Amino acid sequence: MTDHTSAILKKHEQEMEVRDYECDMADGVNNSVYYNYFEHARHSMLKAGGIDFAELARQRIGLIVARAEIDFKRSLVSGDKFKITTVVRRISKIRFEFSQEIFKLPDLTLIASAKVIGLPIDPSGKPKLTPDLEALILPMLSEVETA
Amino acid sequence: MTDHTSAILKKHEQEMEVRDYECDMADGVNNSVYYNYFEHARHSMLKAGGIDFAELARQRIGLIVARAEIDFKRSLVSGDKFKITTVVRRISKIRFEFSQEIFKLPDLTLIASAKVIGLPIDPSGKPKLTPDLEALILPMLSEVETA
């Protein structure tokens, strides 16, 4: 009779450090650089799972970003170390949602969070998930079980 | 007796052109570059209204971005010309929402759209709208009148 949800989170963690040239006039990391940080963490996760973005680009297929939402909470400054956590869920047949957070190290202050919707496209630019690519993505997904 | 809404849109338009070094492995403009394009258009609008970001940075006050949502529809490639439209509305005492769209020229294909929430902060980093800054922002706002 109990209704409980247990999530099996497969969380990818990526540690990075702010470089001086990523900071802007106001001394903080330029907002568009956070976008790059999140992208780098997603690519690292996908590569760790066997997906090679450079190779996909050469084949003219890829995982593109359809939508990105970023909430900026605090700012990193030059020299700060931080980690990015990434969890990915399937939200439709061909759409995947990456939930990501940047935490400053060592105190784990939340700096920014993002939700990014990605989907695979074929060489003509149409959304399409090949069985090969699906086989690589499935093991990365966090699952939500309801019992 | 009629209930109609008429919006007075003060739309800012910015024309730009893609540079080769803004394109990535897949030949298209890197997603984080669109973020920069949108920022450039917002800053141009604010500058046209008398707000100088570099000067604000020197005074340690500024308009920061609290949240950004971007929908990527199509991709620009090197050499493409495009325009960015920006409309800003006040959504709370100190929060402003910029609605922005990138259209490829000359055919006006929609490339990407964004909603960006900005707010002013004082030198200590706390949200605060000075009367000086408010006086500069008010004339830029699009108003919605209900009659």
Add this chain to the structure above:
Amino acid sequence: MTDHTSAILKKHEQEMEVRDYECDMADGVNNSVYYNYFEHARHSMLKAGGIDFAELARQRIGLIVARAEIDFKRSLVSGDKFKITTVVRRISKIRFEFSQEIFKLPDLTLIASAKVIGLPIDPSGKPKLTPDLEALILPMLSEVETA
């Protein structure tokens, strides 16, 4: 009996404007951005002569940079308008030297100058100038005549 040299300079000029996100902590344009400005001017010159870098990249052939020297004289700040002049000379069978200067507008203050050595490579990465590419480059060259 007189020995005089007359140069036929085919000078390419490119006007640009500094964007806020190109400026760094010290308020000026980050040095690596000047590198991008020079590259954009070279590509614009080459495109005006019929050479398409994106297309060359797809064919896996291209004009690569072998060496770049930049002298930084003064700094541009956000909003500055400037022009880049580019002159190209052939310095060996397959090597071309671009002499470039950035001048702030409207007063034409010299901001930075560069000498960039470019050469074409074939798909295997070896230096090679195809007749097609040579035919496109020759009309751009500044010539020095001695009489």
Add this chain to the structure above:
Amino acid sequence: MTDHTSAILKKHEQEMEVRDYECDMADGVNNSVYYNYFEHARHSMLKAGGIDFAELARQRIGLIVARAEIDFKRSLVSGDKFKITTVVRRISKIRFEFSQEIFKLPDLTLIASAKVIGLPIDPSGKPKLTPDLEALILPMLSEVETA
């Protein structure tokens, strides 16, 4: 009676990894990114010696780059790991020359080399080396002794 030169090299080493978003249409790291890599290595060396660029920027004094020469030998691609070596020498009362090399790991293939001339400026933009700054720089210098 022997005439020999022994250099006391104080070589700084910085390990880094190419990120996907640093690569361009031709799949390799965009040339301007190497400029950023070299800058990051110089700043890391200076920081390790007690010099804080962000702090200098806030005081409106800094070490600026007057000239940069880069030779591009080979290209790095996404995911490559590499190290940057940096050696600095004093070449005049206020000018310092950084000799830098990028080597791909683990095979130590030479990717690019640079000579960068830096000098300190005061808040008015004039070259000036304060005793404080000199005291921090001197211990980093490589010396050449002739006996």
